[in-house]
Amino acid sequence: GMPAPPPPVLAPRRKSRKIKVGTVDVGGDAPVSVQSMTTTPTTDINATLQQIAELTATGCDIVRVACPSQDDADALPAIAQKSQIPVIADIHFQPKYVYAAIDAGCAAVRVNPGNIRKFDDQVGSIAKAAKDAGVSIRIGVNAGSLDRRIMEKHGKATPEALVESAVWEASLFEEHDFHDFKISVKHNDPVVMVRAYQLLAERGDWPLHLGVTEAGPAFQGTIKSATAFGALLSQGIGDTIRVSLSAPPAEEVKVGNQILESLNLRPRKLEIVSCPSCGRAQVDVYTLADQVTAGLEGMTVPLRVAVMGCVVNGPGEAREADLGVASGNGKGQIFVKGEVIKTVPEDQIVETLIAEAERLAEQMGEP
Numbered sequence: 001g002m003p004a005p006p007p008p009v010l011a012p013r014r015k016s017r018k019i020k021v022g023t024v025d026v027g028g029d030a031p032v033s034v035q036s037m038t039t040t041p042t043t044d045i046n047a048t049l050q051q052i053a054e055l056t057a058t059g060c061d062i063v064r065v066a067c068p069s070q071d072d073a074d075a076l077p078a079i080a081q082k083s084q085i086p087v088i089a090d091i092h093f094q095p096k097y098v099y100a101a102i103d104a105g106c107a108a109v110r111v112n113p114g115n116i117r118k119f120d121d122q123v124g125s126i127a128k129a130a131k132d133a134g135v136s137i138r139i140g141v142n143a144g145s146l147d148r149r150i151m152e153k154h155g156k157a158t159p160e161a162l163v164e165s166a167v168w169e170a171s172l173f174e175e176h177d178f179h180d181f182k183i184s185v186k187h188n189d190p191v192v193m194v195r196a197y198q199l200l201a202e203r204g205d206w207p208l209h210l211g212v213t214e215a216g217p218a219f220q221g222t223i224k225s226a227t228a229f230g231a232l233l234s235q236g237i238g239d240t241i242r243v244s245l246s247a248p249p250a251e252e253v254k255v256g257n258q259i260l261e262s263l264n265l266r267p268r269k270l271e272i273v274s275c276p277s278c279g280r281a282q283v284d285v286y287t288l289a290d291q292v293t294a295g296l297e298g299m300t301v302p303l304r305v306a307v308m309g310c311v312v313n314g315p316g317e318a319r320e321a322d323l324g325v326a327s328g329n330g331k332g333q334i335f336v337k338g339e340v341i342k343t344v345p346e347d348q349i350v351e352t353l354i355a356e357a358e359r360l361a362e363q364m365g366e367p
């Protein structure tokens with residue numbers, strides 16, 4: 001039969017040019033990718049590779065590693081070679097590590113112009129080395145490390161200041177006929193950040209890497225990132241994203257994936273449709289939803305599982321989902337594809353849902 005039409009998105013993608021970050025395309029019609037950054041010392045090659053493997057398994061597309069010293073630079077070849085996903089070296093202050101990262105086989109290098117003194121003199125040779133090696137660059141402008149000249153002109157890290165810095169650095173690379181770069185203009189305030197990316201998006205066709213920097217601990221950082229990325233992605237702006245959390249990087253990846261899935265920018269996987277419960281609830285919905293979510297963690301097929309507290313919206317939502325329960329009177333009606341297949345006592349709801357979900361997932365090709 002006909003393939004199902006792609007799920008609707010909120011806006012057409014902004015037209016950006018496509019660059020390569022190793023095996024991952026960024027920009028153009030490439031899917032919006034998810035990035036994170038390792039927290040292990042880069043010099044600890046095994047720990048770093050282990051964390052990269054965990055990030056890869058969580059659905060991370062591209063990983064960045066910090067390179068603050070020569071010892072870190074020396075670890076890059078082994079990391080770049082053994083990582084399952086493209087590695088970006090994150091370089092501040094020292095242009096010499098840019099060359100080291102390129103030689104090490106990194107897929108890309110992130111440079112922060114504000115933090116590389118005399119950077120402007122080096123752009124030509126960096127562009128040449130990168131082009132010869134097929135390595136792309138991210139121009140990573142950050143509110144916390146804006147060029148002094150631009151800070152003096154604007155007084156603080158306004159959207160206009162971030163964009164002026166980014167466009168200036170982009171022009172330096174373009175003067176050397178180097179175009180394989182993406183840009184970020186990060187700020188910790190989602191309003192400033194969104195405005196900066198909107199302004200930047202109008203100035204050129206560079207692929208854009210979205211980030212709210214120093215977004216905070218998991219709860220605040222998740223909401224700041226989701227709000228800011230949602231505002232931009234819903235206007236078609238953004239080609240790759242990195243959620244910054246003061247939390248383990250796998251959590252960043254989960255949040256990033258969930259943001260993209262919510263906007264239909266990445267195929268949805270497991271989705272729990274659970275009600276908030278209310279005074280009508282006849283079952284402890286929070287516990288039920290948590291237990292079902294925990295029991296199905298890691299499932300990769302697009303299964304919608306409805307967990308509903310009572311019969312008001314319960315049967316309706318449970319019917320719309322692949323699988324669901326509507327609770328009442330100490331029992332749970334279990335729905336599969338819209339049909340009640342059985343009614344079980346409350347204490348068997350979780351195990352029944354998990355068993356049915358696994359059976360459905362197997363039919364859908366879950367390994």
Ligand code: SF4
Binds near residue numbers: 277278311312
């Ligand atoms: Fe309340 Fe029932 Fe709706 Fe849940 S499904 S929020 S318990 S009315």
